Amino acid sequence: MILTLELLLFVFAGLFSPGPNVILLTASGARFGFRPTVPHVLGVAVGVGVTAGLTGLGLGALLQAMPVLKLVLQVIAAGWILWLAYKLFRSTRTKRQEAGDKPFTFIEAVLFQWVNPKVWAVAFAASAFVADQGPIGAGAALAVAFAGINLCVCLFWSSAGHLLGRLLADERLWRIFMTVMASLMACSAALIFL
Template sequence: MIPASLAFFIFTGLFSPGPNVILLTASGARFGFRATVPHILGVAIGVGVTAGLTGLGLGAVIVAVPALTMVLKLAAMAWILYLAWSLFKSTRAPRAQAQETPFTFLQAVLFQWVNPKVWAVAVAASSFVADQGAVSAGLALAVAFSGINLGVCLFWTSAGHLLGRLLSDEVLWRKFMTVMAAAMALSALLVLR
């Protein structure tokens, strides 16, 4: 059983804006809810795997090796800035569907390895299960993160889908995508703190 305090911590950590929230909201707006489902599932599974490995001790290793931490931060920053640029230059759906595609399941899973917010929340959450054995802690975090994050992903993708329907004006659409790209770029800069 997952303690309520851990569930609340995970929910607040994952629900607040960060790279996944921004990408899912933008994807829901650009491509629609149905086309974003593989992305949603990839994020939920990827976050669970990352959290589970953190509970098994990988998070402690990363924190203990400053050079590895810096390499992960630089990789995360570069990838997030690339995604911000992609959002900025994206086109309006349905034209976007001919030229661009939403994240695949695998891309979304792999993105979690360089998502600094997920690592930060997972490392902090591991303190909630520190009294358990490594396998139990890893399993508890994997299940909690995947289950809670699935709801978070569904919410933000639905919100983006609704926004996409409201933003029929090209000027409003460009402003929305510029805000999404700027938020994504800002999250890249926060990696180095």
């Protein structure tokens, strides 16, 4: 397993930029606070690491070779992301007004990575940096790079959301913020099919 500076910088740029995880973690930090969002943060880091590692082991090539399986995954991903966008849009400033309204659990965050198009796209692209390491080395390098970097990225965005939540005490500002988050999330569903 070899982690190059190029790989690390590419993974950082890919994961730090806005996408479904960044949007959900920022909104969760704003809505529920940092501490309740920690299981979500940890689940994203582990889930992204597993997804990237499996991509390096050959799952990415398998998905590319089986267009029907890829299409099924894309449809499921688009549906789940649109549902999450709807939930964000409907969210209220009151932290737990609706029954069952809570941040993602660790397991939900891990599972979300299987339908997160941005993670797959970055993992597919990053696998070019480790192609010469063989499947085991490539899988390990991608898993470590993605999980480690994404933990830091997730901590940043959930903390930023928590701080932003304090500034959004006004219901009108809160509604604008959540509408923007939901709109960005919905737009990311369209990117699945590109």
